[in-house]
Amino acid sequence: MVALTPGEQAALEQLEERERPLRRGATLQRENDRCSELFILRKGMMMSSVLLDDGSRQILRFLFPGDMIAVSTLVYREAPETLTALTDAMVSPFERSAMSRLVSDHPRLAALILVHNQIERAALTDRLAALGRTSAKARVAAILLEMRSRIRMLDKGSGKTFTLGLTQEEIGDATGLTAVHVNRMLRQIEEEGMIAREGGRVTLTNERALAKAANFVDRYAGLDLGWLPEGR
Amino acid sequence: MVALTPGEQAALEQLEERERPLRRGATLQRENDRCSELFILRKGMMMSSVLLDDGSRQILRFLFPGDMIAVSTLVYREAPETLTALTDAMVSPFERSAMSRLVSDHPRLAALILVHNQIERAALTDRLAALGRTSAKARVAAILLEMRSRIRMLDKGSGKTFTLGLTQEEIGDATGLTAVHVNRMLRQIEEEGMIAREGGRVTLTNERALAKAANFVDRYAGLDLGWLPEGR
DNA sequence: CGAGATTTTGAGAGCCTTCAAAGGCGGTGG
């Protein structure tokens, strides 16, 4: 997005000094646990979620390499959300104090973190609007497009076909639907010729129609970062 | 939350140099408008919302004095959300460049803005979980408690009775329900003895039960800001 | 006092859930 200075580069690399591997399904942080570390996700896919009293789960966000995660640790003594690895993954943990130094020494990085926050906020509000005001079909279509968009940011080579890497139950927990109904919606979207499915892989066969069905906006497009301060 | 240094105080006051009054119902920023200003809300209540293709509206968040609003201006050329005054209000506009200076000169203020972002994020994720996984009654109860909590932060004197300041249609747009169903839920909550209503004012008659019905968590409680850098 | 906005109430329909069970797939151990 932005060219970093050597100093900034070094500061970020310091955050990534240590590494911790995670197995698929492993929990990095549990809701209401005491917490003091933040992480950078290096490899793999993760998710953040909350559990409700009745045992149901809401997935808040999917996490990809490069994301700074558990940032709420900066604010809350107890974690407000659970972090789980969806695939084998690698994270770099660092302390809140490191964050403090980073913000003091590198104002532009602080600003970039702010920018990142706002992108994430936009993604959350899109999901919010989808849950509040769109049909089940639209929500499932939106998840498909969101995942495709994020996977493609990491792997420019990937075309119209990609591995979703989510169970229908997980799609349901992200969209506020039951797994059963997710299945019916996927089937319907397939029957309408918008996607094809084969063994966990999805091909977009009519992207235009899918985007229309989903009300999709790519929040990583259309950025304008001209206002950032000078780097150090 | 935190004692500011004189330098920080002065920097914040600079942001609040100008003032712009808004009439009830006025639009400060329209979705997809080109935008370059941020604002501090000084007086009154506002909301941020998005419109969907089918004409339905999702209210994302209610805004109160002290909130920094239109922060997404820092990132997007075109506003992702609409900002509307719910009561007569007063805002202080400032430019993105002022934000840039602030972050460079006052790292701790940058950190505090980060903190503010995270609180807002938590509020959004709570709403997300509510929309995805809770009943209409729970969502309406949650809105009542959220508004009470925020109103009380401004006016410590207010007790169990407060002015909601929202139409049932607005409650519906925030909770993803129709105004008709909001009405039925309010009535039901009232019949069950959790609230009393009279001319736009609400009294919590059984707060415990209401909080339980709503799955309520106060995101402005339980903060831990010990990690912040030194002020300048 | 009149007009428009908001609240309230009723009836019927539809989207999505719940409950249940069968089929498919990959992985593991013998």
Next chain:
DNA sequence: CCACCGCCTTTGAAGGCTCTCAAAATCTCG
């Protein structure tokens, strides 16, 4: 290599929560 097992996907039927449509009652403000 095969049988078994657990997880995931798929399918059907019935029910309920919430929506839509409609209209009356009440409130607010000029």
